[in-house]
Amino acid sequence: MSNTENAVEVSRLTVAYNSKPVLDNVDLELPRGMLTAVMGPNGAGKTTLIKAMLGLIPRVEGQISFPRIDGKKPCIGYVPQSESIDRDFPVSVLDVVTMGCYGRIGWVKRPTRDDRDFAMAMLKKTGMEEFAKRQISQLSGGQQQRTFIARALAQRADVYLMDEPFKGVDSDTEKSIIALLKELRSEGKTVVAVHHDLSTVSDYFDWVTLINMKVVANGEVKKVFTDENLNLTYRRVGKAGAAL
């Protein structure tokens, strides 16, 4: 059943916290080489979906697979939600970006000069090279996000999962991040990002997944990003809220 044109395939995924379902029987196929937005109201299970794809949370049921690319297992990259990071941790910007190379380096071996040079090149790409030596708490929200995007680039992943990459960033940073994501797309990479801003979806993304515990719609932005689907996605929580 595996389709080689898909980057991620999710079938019958159910995740529950304390026997309360967060994702209920989710079936999803996300295409390769596209920018996909995962959207839905608060508590719809967007972050849970990303974490489940990363294999970080126990599932009640279901399968998640990343089809092979040219016979090779795809490498998965990840950009965390900015508030999940300890800003006071004693690491420099360059240290953080070099972490992107750790997966390739493997256990015990140390990052080489080449790894650090590569990390530096990724910082240049995100316009952050002058901040390489700074400790991360001395950065603005936008600069921090650029750092984590640079780290994701350093991972040289095939599929990138990003949890709200535009949260807390200024509009300049947002523009430069989306430019980088589009560059990744032109290299054939896949980006799946949790997104909130309804007004920018059509400009930024090719594909959209609307979820609210279940998948409401999944398809090309042009086709499924309709008022009807949005009402279905966002209104449902209103009803549940009223019931509470």
Added chain:
Amino acid sequence: MSAEIEIQIIAVLTAASCAIPGVFLVLRKMSMVSDSITHTILLGIVLAFFIVNDLSSPFLLIGAAVMGPVTVWLTETLTKTRLLSEDSATGMVFPLLFSIAVILITKYAGTAHLDTDSVLLGELAFAPFDRLMINGADMGAKGIYVSGVLLLINIVFTAVFYKELLIVSFDPVLAAVMGFSPAILHYSLMTTASLTAVGAFEAVGSVLVTAFMIAPAAAAYLLTDNLKKMLVIAVGIGGISGILGYRTAVFFQVSIAGSMACWCGIFFLGAFMYSCGVRKINKFRLKTKMQP
């Protein structure tokens, strides 16, 4: 070698080796875990003692090293039920295990040289009496070797797994995605912390080990933005506190472990005031810069 110098060497090695796992405990916001572990390893020691009936057997170390991760595991399992918070779980698990150990000691081990006072407070002053004899030759105080080996274990563990410890402490999610299992590293760290605590515990007792693990690391955290420097500064503060603590104790005729812990506290206070000062100066600079 004179007894005085031997005591100081043990003090420095012990304090320095405590500071290393301490750095990671502070960064992972798990400082109180060290308090928990240093108490429950006693149960590991007592249980191992009942099995081998020899107080100088290395099995005691193994018993203790196993009990540390067990404590952490029990605490996490309780927390995961979501019926009580993590701090309550810690507060439940370690007094329970510790009290079992205390009861076992008072009930069954009364005749053996395993009494609650020496366990709680340690006695560095007697350390030189415990000699390492090889073929009848005196190789020096046994404590020097024990604390030296522990320092070595900590240095080697941190040097070999530096990259892994860094990424797991900073971003466990990315670490997991890249295949660096946070659980394996977490429990390895807990095991080395427990081993260190056992060694330290003979010298300074279980109550003060926490001070040697946390205070130097917390002070170093305030003084630098660089993890490698933080490790070096923490070890330095620990070591210097060892020597100063001994000198102070001799001068005032007070407990050696107590004055060593006091010096750790004094260094932390110094670092705290320094970083408050730096912050004020930075604010002032920012203000004057912003004025036209």
